[in-house]
Amino acid sequence: MKATLDDFAILGGAPAFTQPLHVGRPNIGDSGALHERIQGMLDRRWLTNDGPLVREFEVRIAQNVGVEQCVAASSGTSALEVLLRAARLEGEVIVPSFTFVGSAHAILWSGLTPRFCDVDPETHTLDPARVQELIGPETAAILGVHVWGRPCRIEALTELAADNGIDLFFDAAHAFASAHAGRMLGTFGRAEVFSFHATKVLSSFEGGALVTNDAELAERARLARNHGFRDYDDVIALGTNAKMNEAEAAMGLTSLASLDHFVAANRRNYERYGELLAGLPGVTLVRGDERERWNYHYVVLEIDAETAGLSRDELHRILWAEGILARRYFYPGAHAMEPYRTRDPEARLRLPATEALVERVLCLPTGNAIGSSEVDEVCGIIHASLDRAPELRRRLPDTVPA
Numbered sequence: 001m002k003a004t005l006d007d008f009a010i011l012g013g014a015p016a017f018t019q020p021l022h023v024g025r026p027n028i029g030d031s032g033a034l035h036e037r038i039q040g041m042l043d044r045r046w047l048t049n050d051g052p053l054v055r056e057f058e059v060r061i062a063q064n065v066g067v068e069q070c071v072a073a074s075s076g077t078s079a080l081e082v083l084l085r086a087a088r089l090e091g092e093v094i095v096p097s098f099t100f101v102g103s104a105h106a107i108l109w110s111g112l113t114p115r116f117c118d119v120d121p122e123t124h125t126l127d128p129a130r131v132q133e134l135i136g137p138e139t140a141a142i143l144g145v146h147v148w149g150r151p152c153r154i155e156a157l158t159e160l161a162a163d164n165g166i167d168l169f170f171d172a173a174h175a176f177a178s179a180h181a182g183r184m185l186g187t188f189g190r191a192e193v194f195s196f197h198a199t200k201v202l203s204s205f206e207g208g209a210l211v212t213n214d215a216e217l218a219e220r221a222r223l224a225r226n227h228g229f230r231d232y233d234d235v236i237a238l239g240t241n242a243k244m245n246e247a248e249a250a251m252g253l254t255s256l257a258s259l260d261h262f263v264a265a266n267r268r269n270y271e272r273y274g275e276l277l278a279g280l281p282g283v284t285l286v287r288g289d290e291r292e293r294w295n296y297h298y299v300v301l302e303i304d305a306e307t308a309g310l311s312r313d314e315l316h317r318i319l320w321a322e323g324i325l326a327r328r329y330f331y332p333g334a335h336a337m338e339p340y341r342t343r344d345p346e347a348r349l350r351l352p353a354t355e356a357l358v359e360r361v362l363c364l365p366t367g368n369a370i371g372s373s374e375v376d377e378v379c380g381i382i383h384a385s386l387d388r389a390p391e392l393r394r395r396l397p398d399t400v401p402a
């Protein structure tokens, strides 16, 4: 309870959490089952290179999503890189700046040029009207990002790609176990890419996968992820090492068995946050479409500084002092990070919705490491902060923001 101003940790009070609450605390499933799988791996002495657990994981992911092909990789980023290489693109790829910088890095790393596009303030995903303006002779593809696991404007982007004869891919790093129009995300565009990083709804420690119905593309991706080897001593293409290993697949399979529990925990947290923060002026919980399957994996607030009385950054500092390590994803936007900032310092002028959004968004802790008592405490502190916003703001120390 923050009964007086002096109780706030940022003003010298005791922090609410001595063990910090992280955004991205991994979901952990049945650790006994994981140990068994890892023991089996050790007994077989087959640790990586397309082993039986990786193959099983690929089959299970493809079945879960409803696609024919799954190519597991060492991370979401490497899956994107392998995909872009396998698609044999040249030129520009239209991508939102409001995304994890890895989406843009994968494009540039692959010898392509990211063309940053503004987002729709409602969906936080690519604004199709802005995409249309950017399509030109250099455009090779659109890479939409299903930010927070909520779908892009898929139909509009599909139409734009078809009309202009360019590829459409989706970065579905956030979107495993989410759907659109009754179809799982992962089934749209020419291919989609998941991340199974530790912080994601489904974790394989590190990991990712490309999913597609394009068998030829998948085959080229399989070659690209393993140095271009078709067989022992037989390299037929340029490649890299983007392989998922057996321990990662063991974790992925174990997590998959608990996926429903993870989504249920996320949903319980999301609903409780929604209930407790409802009606709080200047604070809006980003909601999913209740008619669709959604993984509820990111609890995202938009803070309107004028109405709330505190800016997103002020609230962020207050929460961090309490041990609530809320995150400002994707501040300051990929376009404002290197090497993009130096390459195109004017980009921000073309991205007004992104520039506004990166100042408003705050992600709160969730996942199966967080229970309702933690959610209650976090919401209590947000309420207390906004209730005392003017006095708190006057007394906030002039330190560098967290």
Ligand code: T4K
Pocket (backbone or CB within 6 Å): 022, 023, 024, 025, 026, 075, 076, 077, 078, 099, 100, 102, 103, 145, 171, 173, 174, 195, 196, 197, 198, 199, 207, 208, 325, 329
């Ligand atoms: N596209 C999009 C749209 C993405 O969001 C991402 C990744 C990618 C592509 C690329 O996929 P990967 O190549 O990563 O598979 C995190 C994740 O590292 C990153 O995977 C994710 N997006 C991004 C949104 O969030 P950071 O910079 O926030 O920090 P990180 O990984 O240190 O984790 C955040 C917090 O989680 C930490 O403060 C502590 C906690 N944590 C983390 C780990 C790894 C734990 O408690 N235990 C752990 O084991 O990027």
